[in-house]
Amino acid sequence: MGEAKRGRTGDAGFLIDGEFHPRPLDEETAKRWRADLRARAEELQLSRLGALLDSDHTDADRLVAILDLSPHLCAISLRNPEWLEELIERSPADLTRETVDRVGALPGRDDTEKTLMAKLREARRRVALFLAVADVFGAAAPAQTCRALSDFAAAAVAAACRFCLADLHASGKISLPDPGDPERGSGLFVLGMGKLGAEELNYSSDIDIVVFYDDARTLTSDPLDAPEILSRLVRRLSRILSERTGDGYVARTDLRLRPDPGAMPLAISTAMALTYYEGSGRDWERAAMIKARPIAGDGEAAEAFLKDITPFVWRKYLDFSAVAAIQDMKQRIDRHRGFDDIGIAGHNVKLGHGGIREIEFFAQAQQLIAGGRAPKLRVRRTDDALRALAAGGWIDPSTARELTDDYWLLRRVEHAIQMVADEQSHTLPEEPEKLRAVARLAGFADETALSAALLPCLQRVDRRYGKLFSGTRSEASDHSIEAALKRLSASGDDDEAIAAIAGFGYERPADIARVVHGWTLGRYRSTRTAAARSRLAAVLPALLEAFGKALDPDAALLAFDRFLSGLPSGIQFFSLIASNPKMLELLADIITGAPTLRETIAARPHVFDALLDPAFLEELPDRDLLRDRLATFMGLSRDYEDALGRLRIFASEQRFLVGARMLSGVVDPGEAGAAFSNIADVVLEETLAAVEAAFAAVHGRVPGGRIAILGMGRLGSRELTAGSDVDLILFYDHDEDAEASNGQRPLAPSLYFARLTQRLIAAMTAPMREGILYDVDFRLRPSGNKGPLATHIDAFRRYQDGEAWTWERMALTRARTVAGDQSFMVEVSQTIREIVAAPHDPAKVSKEVAAMRQRIEAGKPASGPLDLKLRPGGLVDLEFLAQWALLTDRADRDLCGEPTRAVLEAADFGGAADGKALATSMTGLTRIIQLLRLGSPDVRKAADLPAGLARAIAEAIDLSNASAIEAFLDKETVKVRSAFKAVVGSAET
Structure with a gap:
């Protein structure tokens, strides 16, 4: 919150900066509010406030506008005008901090429940007034307002928690380790969830809290009594905060984010909670736990619990089913609330299209996907999450900046909506006059100016959110093709579906239709569940289109069918490709051209996650970077077996x-x-x-x-x-x-x-x-x-x-x-x-190297032209030449353990061979064998190579087409074998 830099005179205004100058809805009404507030100032002998209201100072006009625009703030001001007088001498930031600190010292020694409730409610009104005036004047950024509101709410929860713990101890129902500091060592703690956990509370926000206790730290004489006694504590704590009295309320509390709220008690043991999360926890609960923050009670127990729950929230793998789950959650909200188009009047800036929730889901979905692998993404605040996603390369920096700016604009408007009447509303009014009031509280001249800023914001957010979840809502699609393909679940002989498949380029569309129909029957493990089949149906058009681009679409699709038949589970995989359509093209190449990679995906689908890492297109990581990544990944290991599992995943x-x-x-x-x-x-x-x-x-x-x-x-x-x-x-x-x-x-x-x-x-x-x-x-x-x-x-x-x-x-x-x-x-x-x-006889070494090569050639002859290791003039010849050079002192012994190419290039073979030429041959054969090892070991001839792999090999050795591969090999191996004989000789010689 900004501090005023100007000096003050007798008619000085508030100690608040800010360039917003709100105007009242009705000047005559505003004059009456000014007179009423002036009368209250005189009644309470508030001379400085009275002088300000009598002056033509701009702050007086701004204050009176607020009174007219917000009945809620008007009521607080008329009830406690002395707080406005404080703003003449001190900044809203200082006054808010001081108020929160006072709450942090509660309860006092003599406080009863009634006096504590009164003090908390008075503090809440003070914070509401100070923050609102700074916000409407434009002196406080929404991020600062949200954090201050969260600080107050956390302090109020902690004060109520201390009171309840101390009172139960005094009545003999629990026994605290330290009655003078009730929270310390109690084992009971409160997690702030949602916006409270992330320090993003809105102006009139409910607060989401969950209360746990460590049953290893027994507070009750009989451990079986703990759930009932501590649940009563939670019920009382909630009532202290949320009950409306003549002084108002502190915060409406919501306890529904606890595990299985329909069946679980209000206070839940950590052991019971961990059992629930590990066995039954759902994706929305993982998303909720991203923002969980200890705000009251035993901080040590809270941190231990959050550490224990880390594997539930942050998975070892990239988790694309979380994207689908979050998308489903948002779609249910849309259907339930009836959200459809983007507009201004009547639009819900939190839950509607392009609203706050979509930015939160945009960030949370990607945090859940990658947070297990990238600990820097494990942050609570939405703006911090966007910043971390950009820093890690998961989103463009421009996307992060755009969504962050839009997020805080939406939050400012949300605050303005709630300042009007202190209601937990996120919907812009439909009536022009009420909409104008919100606009002016948010820093805009009127509803037209608000619309000019907010409408493009909503559209940008909608577009960004839509792209994350496979296309914006407004994108046109060929519904007739989609509808036809969907009918394949009923029949493999649908004429329109077969025609649609033919349109993708398949030569035998009827056969392909029957194959696809088989997927929908759930015969494979990967398509056995309804959820998996639903995800498959969503990506089917894109999938058929991607494989239709292969050189042989029918063979590519059948290879994918074999892949599906071996896939142990489909929902994660289908969710992944639904969220990343571009990956389908690479997947098609892998499935048709690289059986080694294909089998790896089939056995362990999560390895495909690595392709989604932003570092994929960068240079290969060196040993130090790999070591750092592995150390981070292994840091979450729970035990020896888990460590071995994580090593396998990483490798x-x-x-x-x-x-x-x-x-x-x-x-x-x-x-x-x-x-x-x-x-x-x-x-x-x-x-x-x-x-x-x-x-x-x-x-x-x-x-x-x-x-x-x-x-x-x-x-x-x-x-x-x-x-x-x-x-x-x-x-x-x-x-x-x-x-x-x-x-x-x-x-x-x-x-x-x-x-x-x-x-x-x-x-x-x-x-x-x-x-x-x-x-x-x-x-x-x-x-x-x-x-x-x-x-x-x-x-x-x-x-x-x-x-x-x-x-x-x-x-x-x-x-x-x-x-x-x-x-x-x-x-x-x-x-x-x-x-x-050590000295070696070169003649003896030559004879034994030649004899060994001959024995290998006789006992394990090459299986075909692509057997680069064993064919004459292949890799064994080159490796033996390098080893001969090191043993006979024809190459520097410091090259021991270096690649064969480096040894050959540095070796001095005299006039018998050219080391640099041999190194070039080694490079070419190495490129080929590296790619061949991705393919099937049964392929013996270049003509049998899958098209994608053959193309990659040809490109690697600068050939115009794959048909020239064997001629290239013949030429290189003849040269190498000639050099081998010239240097080493043969077994007979």
């Missing part, structure tokens, strides 16, 4: 995201290996930490124990693909004199680390609802499957000195530490470098 989402980015052309497939490896790195770090903590809780730790995980193969060289397993070796070390771990169930060091490794493997490979984390291979450890699972670093050094084969040394050239104790990881890395750098 599958991020792998899916990389694959989808490749397929959509957002990123170069050549970057995918590093991206997949970064995901594995951060997930392995977190998995090892979780496993170690759980294992140590039982078995303790080995004195001086240290662990380092070595990534081998494609993980080690940062070349993972979408379907790669991870090759690992776990090294350990400990104090020389350590004999056992120090836990409740001690284990000898070797057994300790072997069991820990088994636990790590189980954590990664155990099938859970969220799938597995990674297939894990430990066969590259010393002695393979015959050796112990965990390897002591000293035993590893001895093995390498005397027993290791050349192929094992080759494998170490791709090794890289990925998780564990930092100092030990450095030590292990140094050991690997020393082993690789």
Whole structure:
């Protein structure tokens, strides 16, 4: 609220800024109100107020206009004109804060229920007058008014709560831990909900409150008495606030936002509430809990409850069924209230089209969708939510600014409506004179000026809200096509429906109609429920249109049918594509061209959420950013099992995201290996930490124990693909004199680390609802499957000195530490470098590399032209060349654990081969295999590739069309095989 900057003289006005100058409806009536107020000032010897009213000061005119425009404010002013005199010396902001602080000190030692009620009602009238005058003068922004109203309401609830608790304690019905501070430690608390929780109360708002108590902190001698005794407390608290007396009321209280209000008591135990929310909580209750704020009672118990309820409100997944639920809620409001067109006279600025509720739902729907993944969206106020959505990229900054400005304009008008008669109304009057009064209270000259500002605002909000929920209400659609497609639920032979399908480009529309008809029968799990079929029906036209754009629409639709048949549940998925129609095009590509991604969606539909993240079109996240995101996501883990589930969700989402980015052309497939490896790195770090903590809780730790995980193969060289397993070796070390771990169930060091490794493997490979984390291979450890699972670093050094084969040394050239104790990881890395750098006979290495390649070729011949790994001149040849270069000192040993391309580019093959040319070949083959791994492993020839995948491969290697893929491969592999023979030779030579 603005402070007056001008100096004051004898005829000074109020200490209020503001540029609004409201005019009365009737000048003659206003003069009579001025005279009446002047008489009251004289009666109470309020000389400064009297002088102001006798002057021609603009503030006197503004005040008199308010008296004429608002019977409510006129009544307060005539009853307590001394409060107006206070405004001459002090600002409304200071007076409001002082009044709220006084309420915060209630009840006094001698207060009875009657005196407390009188004090609260007087405080309410004071706050109402101070805030209204500042608001109508234009000295207070609506946001400030809302916050001050909320502060007062929260203080009043807390005062009533303290009184009720203290009185019950005095009567012996409860026993408080600290009678001098009744709220502290009581276990009972009040949550402000809705606008009170968000500090957005309107001028004459009801307040939504919910009262809980922690039954572990027993207030009653018999715990079974607590629900009845504490519910009586709530009933009394509500009456203290809402009962109308000669002094008015404090706030109308609404307790219906508590769990199952028809069956639950007024005071609910936290255990009962958590059971309800976890088992029966609905989406509207999740939305309501976004704004929940402790306002009275035991703050510690309140915060603990809000933490416990976090998983209910903020889901692990993006939750698009919440959008549908909120849309349904708004549609029920529209139907119940009879809302239709946008207008001014008679329009409900809260619930009508383009109103306050639509902005709130716009923000809340997206908070519910993404708040589980993006904690910065977990804010209570609507303007803060819009700002956070823009900062996170979920909406455009211009959208956030526009909706925020519109929101506060609507709130200012809402305040003006309620100031007239202190009624909980949100509807603009239909009578011109009454509408004019509202306009002037809101800072407009008349109803015409109000309409000029408000009508475009309502239309903008309606348009933004409509776009979020799949198209504005005013968008025209082809109802005849929609109606025809809807008839497919009754029959698969409807001629009009078949014609509509043909119009989308399908060659066999009658067959497609029968397939779609099958969906409506609920034969698949994904369409079994009525809700899922309803969501499917809503997106069916868009879905058929999207697949109709495929190169082979019929095959695309049938692939989608197979996808639906394996989808465990449909409502979330259909809600998602209904809310994001553009995702259908990418979905069509995935379903027709990338079975690996398709199967991932079918098994875990929520991975599709990742595509809705605004970061999707940005660069791939690096390891540090992934680590930060994972830490945030894991911060909500409830226990070890939940942590493993969250790790699976994170890894599958991020792998899916990389694959989808490749397929959509957002990123170069050549970057995918590093991206997949970064995901594995951060997930392995977190998995090892979780496993170690759980294992140590039982078995303790080995004195001086240290662990380092070595990534081998494609993980080690940062070349993972979408379907790669991870090759690992776990090294350990400990104090020389350590004999056992120090836990409740001690284990000898070797057994300790072997069991820990088994636990790590189980954590990664155990099938859970969220799938597995990674297939894990430990066969590259010393002695393979015959050796112990965990390897002591000293035993590893001895093995390498005397027993290791050349192929094992080759494998170490791709090794890289990925998780564990930092100092030990450095030590292990140094050991690997020393082993690789040890002198090796180049001739012997060449002979054994050639022999190994020949054995692979004889035992596992290539399955076809697209077997890029095994075909002569393929990836194995290139990898062996890089490993040969490192072992024979033809490449810098610091390149151990680097991608094959980097090693080849830096290698010196003499005159036998060109390292840079080999690196170029590696790049091309890597791009292809990364995309191939998204497809079916059974595809052997380019002609059998799905169209979308073939197109993506051709674009990745700069080919004009997919028919040239095999010719490209033939050319590259011939060059590579020639280089391999020139450098390494053959087994015979």
